[in-house]
Amino acid sequence: MNPSSAATFYCRILDNLSDAVLLFDEALSLVYINMPGEILFAVSARQVLGSKAQQVFFFSDQGMEEDMHRGLASGASLTRRNVVLSLPLHPMTVNVIMTPVLDEGSPMLLVEVQQVDRHLRISMEEQLLAQQNAAKMLLRGLAHEIKNPLGGLRGAAQLLDQELPEQELREYTRIIIEESDRLQSLVDRMLAPNKPPHKSLLNIHRVLERVRQLVQVEAPSGVTVIRDYDPSIPGLLGDGDQLIQAILNIVRNAAQAVGTEGKIVIRTRIHRQVTIGYRRHALAAKIDVIDDGPGIKPELLNQIFYPMVTGRAEGTGLGLSIAQSLISQHGGLVECASKPGNTVFSIFLPLGEGA
Ligand SMILES: Nc1ncnc2c1ncn2[C@@H]1O[C@H](COP(=O)(O)OP(=O)(O)O)[C@@H](O)[C@H]1O
Ligand SMILES: [Mg+2]
Known part of the structure; x- marks a missing residue:
């Protein structure tokens, strides 16, 4: 040299x-x-x-x-x-x-x-990810154990249903079958996100538009979804379906939080020199999902990414945990900050080399 x-x-x-x-x-x-x-x-x-x-x-x-x-x-x-x-x-x-x-x-x-502050933040982040991974492994193990007998249970209930002489009794077998189906879909959701992503070059705004359409259809008419996109964000190597699922889980939560009337903003920006875990990325896309709902209950804020943590009676507590594992399979990170009237979920996805 x-x-x-x-x-x-x-x-x-x-x-x-x-x-x-x-x-x-x-x-x-x-x-x-x-x-x-x-x-x-x-x-x-x-x-x-x-x-x-x-x-x-x-x-x-x-x-x-x-x-x-x-x-x-x-x-x-x-x-x-x-x-x-x-x-x-x-x-x-x-x-x-x-x-x-x-x-x-x-x-x-x-x-x-x-x-020092950054090292603290990173080691907390790493610790959190490790804890979440441990919890997820436990749940996956449990889900597998439930999945097998569940099939047998449902099959047996169906056979019983055909043999039962009285219509009235069939009410019970119907409940067994329906509840097994509900458990089955819960278990499927718990097991789903470990598939390796099929990555291709995609436009993040197409992903977001799909999410926006889906949420807009589900949400009451008083809920508006506003786009604030930075069109200069380059293509991103990722699995479109997985990214749709991850972001949908977050935007859906926002829609549920605002209720019948409210505003959700989906904002994209480019960020430079972003550190995720211990890796530095020259370029990352930042996607913010902002809602003006009541905010996340303070006692939940530190736990919402854990599986089974929910603040809603009909919730499963799986949405954010799935979103986070899908995003981390893309080398990314999800953060959240919340106060009444302003809840922001920020997704960082590395762009370019090593993403
Ligand atoms: N945008 C939001 N505003 C207020 N609370 C939220 C928001 N997003 C998530 N949460 C809280 O986090 C909890 C966990 O969310 P999630 O993992 O998707 O599970 P689920 O939606 O099934 O409850 C929710 O039940 C809710 O209490
Ligand atoms: Mg949810």
Whole structure:
């Protein structure tokens, strides 16, 4: 590798790290910032190169700057945990690792910044997914166990039905058959989403239009579904049927929440540099389903993605759990925020490479 292509190569590596990397000279002026650093501090390298450390970090305590000087002078590496940065947009808690390096004789300070809040959020996300997966495995096992005897039960009831002399008694066999059918369809729904997706390139707005039509037909006439689409969203590699099912479950909930009169907005946007779990995606589609219904009951909010959690008398509590597993099979994520009059379900679907 020649020196200039080696330099580009190393820059690419630095830009693909998940942590911010900054390099300061002896006077604590910034000489390098990698791409995650630009994203973390919401700045462009061009703007901030040459700025003093305080202008980049906005640290609230002076100790940080002293540590940076100390690191430069001592030649030893130094870590500060839970440093609060009062960035203009929002405060942020970070861990900072400072390592002095020598560049052709002049001392420099290499600073790695890890966002603590983000790590917390991701590990919570991972934990939640692990818990949900465990619950789902349990349910799937249970569903399988129920499925087999159920067929036998229904068959036997049918035979009995034919043999019964009195019409009155047949009422009972009819109940057995109907209830087995209901259980059967419940069990089928519990077992359904583990089919591997058949992915093809599709237009997310065609998926959403189908969902909109289905919901509009079911919902009372006082419920309006408004589209707010970003037509520039590129094609997405996915399983159309599964995505329709997943989004339908969410929009249907919104329609049920607003009741006879209300507004549902389906909004699409492109998002850049989205992290889902530990994977970074350059590009993702964000689909928001917003309703102006009463909101999710606070005691349910943390559990609604679990199977069998429902706030409705006639609910199964499977809709969101199925939606989430379908979306995660597409490498995506569903989030939810809710207050009375404004409930937002956000679906992130990675676009392009590795989706
Ligand atoms: N848009 C919404 N507004 C208010 N509550 C909601 C909304 N979406 C979901 N919920 C709550 O989450 C629960 C779980 O939803 P879901 O998994 O689809 O199961 P089900 O619809 O069968 O109850 C619902 O019963 C409801 O209480
Ligand atoms: Mg539902």
